[in-house]
Amino acid sequence: MLFVYTKTMRVLCVLLLGVWLVSGEHLELDQVVLVPEDWTHAGRVALQEEVELTFALKQQNVDQLQELLQLVSDPDSQQYGKYLTLEEVESLVRPSQLTEKTVWTWLQGHGIRNCRTVQTRDFLQCTMTAQVAENLLPGTEFHRYKKGDQTIIRSSSQYSVHEDVFEHLDFVGGVLRFPTSGKEISKAWEGPRRSGKAFHLGVTPTVLRARYNLTAADIGHAANNSQAVAQFLEQYYHPADLAEFMSIYARGFKHLTEVERVVGTQGGGKAGLEASLDIEYIMSTGANISTWVFTNPGRHETQEPFLQWMLLLSNMSAVPWVHTISYGDDEDSLSTAYMNRINNEFMKAGLRGISMLFASGDSGAGCWHLTKENVFRPSFPASSPYVTTVGGTSFKNPFKLTYEVTDFISGGGFSNVFAMPDYQVGAVSAYLKGAKSLPPESYFNRSGRAYPDMAALSDNYWVVTNLVPIPWVSGTSASTPVVGGILSLINDQRFLKGLPSLGFLNPRLYKLKGTGLFDVTEGCHLGCLDDKVEGQGFCAASSWDPVTGWGTPNYPALLAALIEK
Numbered sequence: 001m002l003f004v005y006t007k008t009m010r011v012l013c014v015l016l017l018g019v020w021l022v023s024g025e026h027l028e029l030d031q032v033v034l035v036p037e038d039w040t041h042a043g044r045v046a047l048q049e050e051v052e053l054t055f056a057l058k059q060q061n062v063d064q065l066q067e068l069l070q071l072v073s074d075p076d077s078q079q080y081g082k083y084l085t086l087e088e089v090e091s092l093v094r095p096s097q098l099t100e101k102t103v104w105t106w107l108q109g110h111g112i113r114n115c116r117t118v119q120t121r122d123f124l125q126c127t128m129t130a131q132v133a134e135n136l137l138p139g140t141e142f143h144r145y146k147k148g149d150q151t152i153i154r155s156s157s158q159y160s161v162h163e164d165v166f167e168h169l170d171f172v173g174g175v176l177r178f179p180t181s182g183k184e185i186s187k188a189w190e191g192p193r194r195s196g197k198a199f200h201l202g203v204t205p206t207v208l209r210a211r212y213n214l215t216a217a218d219i220g221h222a223a224n225n226s227q228a229v230a231q232f233l234e235q236y237y238h239p240a241d242l243a244e245f246m247s248i249y250a251r252g253f254k255h256l257t258e259v260e261r262v263v264g265t266q267g268g269g270k271a272g273l274e275a276s277l278d279i280e281y282i283m284s285t286g287a288n289i290s291t292w293v294f295t296n297p298g299r300h301e302t303q304e305p306f307l308q309w310m311l312l313l314s315n316m317s318a319v320p321w322v323h324t325i326s327y328g329d330d331e332d333s334l335s336t337a338y339m340n341r342i343n344n345e346f347m348k349a350g351l352r353g354i355s356m357l358f359a360s361g362d363s364g365a366g367c368w369h370l371t372k373e374n375v376f377r378p379s380f381p382a383s384s385p386y387v388t389t390v391g392g393t394s395f396k397n398p399f400k401l402t403y404e405v406t407d408f409i410s411g412g413g414f415s416n417v418f419a420m421p422d423y424q425v426g427a428v429s430a431y432l433k434g435a436k437s438l439p440p441e442s443y444f445n446r447s448g449r450a451y452p453d454m455a456a457l458s459d460n461y462w463v464v465t466n467l468v469p470i471p472w473v474s475g476t477s478a479s480t481p482v483v484g485g486i487l488s489l490i491n492d493q494r495f496l497k498g499l500p501s502l503g504f505l506n507p508r509l510y511k512l513k514g515t516g517l518f519d520v521t522e523g524c525h526l527g528c529l530d531d532k533v534e535g536q537g538f539c540a541a542s543s544w545d546p547v548t549g550w551g552t553p554n555y556p557a558l559l560a561a562l563i564e565k
């Protein structure tokens, strides 16, 4: 919705580049090269200035990675829950000696020696001068861009690599993609959204715990349990806000009031709404569970914060079991090479028994205004087949904690890039067959990965930020940590029984066919504001639907369904 301005330009851009850059080998020709509206140009980078680039080296055994993930995540497989350590993941995917040698030779040939790798050896991060970087990557020209008091360095044009390394690299990070650039998927909107709607008392931990059937005894007990939120915005949570929030709202159940560990740089300044929301709510449903914050892990001007977080996960042998993230980009703005590689990173995490939860977005089905006609606009990583994507709901009657309906902003739809994974074929076909009214076929790709997978309340939250309680905070940024905390509680009960973590949940979630979830069957989300669909995307239906997935958690029932095996 917000980024309408770029849509036709982007297409033109990709087409032009295809013709224009004929020499050299391009790893990401389909990556959109365009400065987002909110960043302003701040001059060419001096040749002697330092930049840091991230090289994603081709991994080995990607097919096996995918097969193994299927086995460890399928409750009917003998290998269910037999997760790998980071060291074992390393021996599976680490690049071949030929790949490592070829890439090193190329880098050293340009005098680049200052590089760091990760445990799995499939990323290299190297510093060099802008001059060296421009020689290394023909086509590039590094510039500085500003947004508020943030600055970053990016190339204003596509890059190519030497033909010798072309088949040994997936992509080079720190060249083209702008960090979130205000496109973070879920924005924790503030302010009453529906004028004329009855006054709502608002969602608090007590309301959530009542609705999702959590009793005072449903808190974490296991010593080694942990959960995390990851954030890539220039904003921070304040420990004092968390403590204040807990003292006001978290009554009647034991909980923690402090974050266990902050990984990354917590800047100063005012607390952010989004950052406060995530941490306050994951610690309210996942109560008494050790919680980490991964914050803005990309401080160098050339880094990509999201990618930087993925590198961190591949470089830490002990990380929390559940991660919730409210971040995403239009699928059509990212190169396929990049998204495929990020998917491999999600598979690596799943193989270790880590659950990745992403917010489904706050623009419903989205809308991409193409020259001739509109189409829906999926976002990534929400559309990745290897993460669990969380949509949003609101209470039908704001004075009762019972019936949930679609929150019209709830992101959902069908990927145009990733094929529908096997685990969801039955559920999605049933929806497509049974749906009373579907948008025209030209708006979406019915063979793509469909999302979200489940949902939770996303409307009218109370959040404490800068020591002030704020009402009406909404978005799938709210529902995602709520679901994350609930999965952590289930992990906790599993750990107490000596069972492994839930890991990549989807294969098991779809086999439950809705057991343990409140089915959401009412309401439609946003789509394109044109004559054909008149602002409407998809509608909720019984069982799975591309608006609220399988529905929202009924904790005791979901626990019962996920506690065996």
Ligand SMILES: *[C@@H]1O[C@H](CO)[C@@H](O)[C@H](O)[C@H]1NC(C)=O
Pocket: 116, 117, 118, 119, 125, 311, 315
């Ligand atoms: C990965 O961790 C090792 C050991 O702590 C460290 O030396 C290395 O610099 C890290 N890699 C990156 C890319 O930060």
Ligand SMILES: *[C@@H]1O[C@H](CO)[C@@H](O)[C@H](O)[C@H]1NC(C)=O
Pocket: 211, 212, 213, 402, 554, 556, 557
């Ligand atoms: C959970 O909540 C629902 C609705 O609030 C209620 O009907 C149900 O009995 C509760 N308990 C269980 C175990 O599902």
Ligand SMILES: *[C@@H]1O[C@H](CO)[C@@H](O)[C@H](O)[C@H]1NC(C)=O
Pocket: 219, 220, 221, 222, 223, 224, 254, 288, 290
């Ligand atoms: C909270 O969790 C810890 C383990 O991290 C456990 O030892 C403690 O008993 C839990 N508190 C309660 C009230 O159960």
Ligand SMILES: *[C@@H]1O[C@H](CO)[C@@H](O)[C@H](O)[C@H]1NC(C)=O
Pocket: 223, 224, 317, 318, 319
């Ligand atoms: C806790 O889990 C981590 C892996 O996430 C493991 O390395 C560590 O040994 C575990 N600690 C205990 C006390 O079980």
Ligand SMILES: *[C@@H]1O[C@H](CO)[C@@H](O)[C@H](O)[C@H]1NC(C)=O
Pocket: 415, 416, 417, 418, 419, 420, 445, 447, 448, 449
């Ligand atoms: C639809 O999705 C499939 C993969 O799921 C892809 O191969 C195909 O190109 C997509 N079609 C369109 C029109 O985007």
